[in-house]
Structures are given as C-alpha cells and as structure tokens.
Amino acid sequence: xxxxxxxxxxxxxxxxxxxxxxxxxxxxxxxxxxxGKQRGKTEEEISDALGLPEQIASQYRLxxxxxxxxxxxxxxxxxxxxxxxxxxxxxxxxxxxxxxxxLFGVLVGLLAxxxxxxxxxxxxxxxxxxxxxLPWVQAPFVFDLVTGRLAGVFAGIGVGAxxxxxxxxTIWLTEMVYRGTIAYIKTNIRIIQKASEE
Amino acid sequence: MITQFKKxxxxxxxxxxxxxxxxxxxEIVEIISQGFEVSEGTIYPLLRRFVNEAYCITYxxxxxxxxxxxxxxITEEGKKRVRRLIEQWKFFSExxxxxxxxxxxxxxxx
Numbered sequence: 369x370x371x372x373x374x375x376x377x378x379x380x381x382x383x384x385x386x387x388x389x390x391x392x393x394x395x396x397x398x399x400x401x402x403x404g405k406q407r408g409k410t411e412e413e414i415s416d417a418l419g420l421p422e423q424i425a426s427q428y429r430l431x432x433x434x435x436x437x438x439x440x441x442x443x444x445x446x447x448x449x450x451x452x453x454x455x456x457x458x459x460x461x462x463x464x465x466x467x468x469x470x471l472f473g474v475l476v477g478l479l480a481x482x483x484x485x486x487x488x489x490x491x492x493x494x495x496x497x498x499x500x501x502l503p504w505v506q507a508p509f510v511f512d513l514v515t516g517r518l519a520g521v522f523a524g525i526g527v528g529a530x531x532x533x534x535x536x537x538t539i540w541l542t543e544m545v546y547r548g549t550i551a552y553i554k555t556n557i558r559i560i561q562k563a564s565e566e
Numbered sequence: 567m568i569t570q571f572k573k574x575x576x577x578x579x580x581x582x583x584x585x586x587x588x589x590x591x592x593e594i595v596e597i598i599s600q601g602f603e604v605s606e607g608t609i610y611p612l613l614r615r616f617v618n619e620a621y622c623i624t625y626x627x628x629x630x631x632x633x634x635x636x637x638x639x640i641t642e643e644g645k646k647r648v649r650r651l652i653e654q655w656k657f658f659s660e661x662x663x664x665x666x667x668x669x670x671x672x673x674x675x676x
Binding site (some may be wrong): 398421 | 590591592595599605606607608610611613614615618633635636675
C-alpha cells in the first residue's frame with residue numbers, strides 16, 4: 369500500500385469524526401510518512417509497519433464514541449460506544465451489551481410505571497376537586513361526602529408525588545447505569561490499569 | 567488478553583518517554599517498536615488520547631530541512647499519571663517475580 373492509498377483508506381474509515389479532529393489525525397500520518405521517507409524508507413515499508421488504516425481508524429472512533437457518550441449519556445451514544453468497542457475486538461463487551469439491554473429494559477419499565485403512578489395521582493386529584501370532570505372515570509362512592517372528596521384530594525397529591533419521586537429515582541438510576549457502562553468500556557481498553565488498581 | 571496487556575504497558579512506556587523530553591511522533595514510534603511488537607499505527611491514537619485527557623500538549627517546531635514537526639510535551643497531570651502507572655507496574659512485576667520464584671526455591675531444597 370502506498371502513502372496515497374493508505375491516507376485515502378484512513379480518511380474513508382474516519383467517517384463520523386469531526387472535521388477538525390480528522391485534519392489533526394491525518395496530519396500525524398502525513399508527518400510520519402514524510403519523516404520515514406526522509407530516512408530512506410519506502411512508502412510500502414512505512415504503511416506495512418503502521419498496520420491497516422481501518423483498524424487504526426476504529427481506535428479513534430472508539431475514543432470519539434466514548435467521549436460523546438460521556439458528554440451526552442443517551443442510550444444511542446452508549447450503544448454506539450459498545451458496538452465500536454466490539455468491532456475493535458473487545459468481545460467481552462458482548463456480555464456488557466446483554467446486561468446493558470436488560471438494565472435498559474428495566475429502566476424503561478420503571479419509567480412507564482412512574483409516569484403511570486403520576487398520571488393516576490393527577491386523575492384522582494382532578495376527580496376529587498371537580499366530580500363532573502373526566503366523565504369516563506368512575507368516582508368511588510365516598511366522593512359523595514365532603515370528607516371523602518377531601519381524602520381524595522390528598523390521596524391524589526400523595527400518589528402524584530410518589531410518581532414524581534419514582535421518576536426522579538428512575539432518572540438517577542439511568543444515569544448511574546450509563547456512567548457505569550462507559551466506565552466499564554474504558555477500563556476494558558486499559559486492562560492492566562484495572563488489574564493493578566484493585 | 568496479551569494484546570490488551572500490551573496496550574496497558576504501552577501507555578506507561580509512551581508517557582514515560584514524553585516525560586523524559588519532548589518528542590515528536592516518529593521518534594516515539596521508532597523507540598516503542600524496537601521493544602514492542604505493535605502496529606506502529608496504534609501509537610498515534612494513544613498520543614491523541616493523551617492530549618484529550620490533558621496528559622500532554624502539542625506544539626509545532628521547525629525541523630532542519632523539512633516541514634515542522636508536532637512535538638508532544640508532558641503536563642503536570644501527565645507527570646502524575648506516569649508516576650502512578652510506574653509505581654503500579656513495579657508493584658505488579660515484583661508480585662509476579664515473587665510467585666515465579668516460589669516453586670523453584672522449593673525444588674532446590676529437595
């Protein structure tokens with residue numbers, strides 16, 4: 369592979385990397401080829417020693433994916449980091465993927481539950497305040513009494529607050545799971561550090 | 567496992583090179599590839615990671631008869647990092663040495 373071919377393949381594999389970073393990365397390899405040639409090496413020798421441009425590019429892409437997931441811990445970004453890592457040969461990330469999908473499912477369930485509880489609280493509150501509102505909801509017979517309706521107001525507020533609390537807990541848990549996943553991917557890249565830090 | 571092991575040691579070696587003096591990429595690659603059987607291309611992503619994590623900074627410097635070269639210079643943060651990595655490495659290799667020697671001494675006694 370000559371220099372031109374190497375640079376072309378490297379550039380093509382760096383798709384998705386910001387333009388500024390791309391220019392910076394490509395510069396390093398241009399410089400490497402230039403100095404190598406100054407020292408009497410052929411372009412083929414230099415590119416052979418460097419390795420496959422696709423493999424080099426995926427290291428940059430993993431770093432970028434991790435950085436992105438750290439800055440914006442969204443499900444899609446975390447998933448992207450896992451997949452790029454798997455593509456680089458960190459196959460133990462397959463287990464991470466499984467566990468992560470499981471946790472993600474639990475989190476989605478929790479999210480739905482907390483929203484459900486919150487909405488239920490609102491409905492009880494509305495029904496207790498204005499009995500003729502929401503005609504498709506049947507009011508319990510105790511709402512015929514003033515004390516019963518008062519109890520309904522408080523129950524509504526209580527349940528709604530519980531829903532909100534559950535929602536906050538879910539959001540906190542989600543953040544923990546995302547951070548944990550990213551931290552795990554990072555320690556995977558530097559296994560020796562983890563082994564000696566324990 | 568072996569390749570991941572190597573990657574960890576690689577980080578320590580590259581940082582300790584930059585710790586001794588400011589280096590340009592080719593210089594680092596040349597030294598590292600003498601001791602490690604790595605694709606030389608893996609060193610530049612590592613250098614970029616160091617810059618991103620503020621372990622080192624880069625600057626361009628004119629070279630005699632050629633385009634300017636990008637030099638890597640270690641930061642305080644990087645110095646701290648490399649000191650810790652070396653400390654851990656020494657501890658780890660001492661433990662390994664100790665265990666490797668154990669059965670040998672046992673056999674000599676018999």
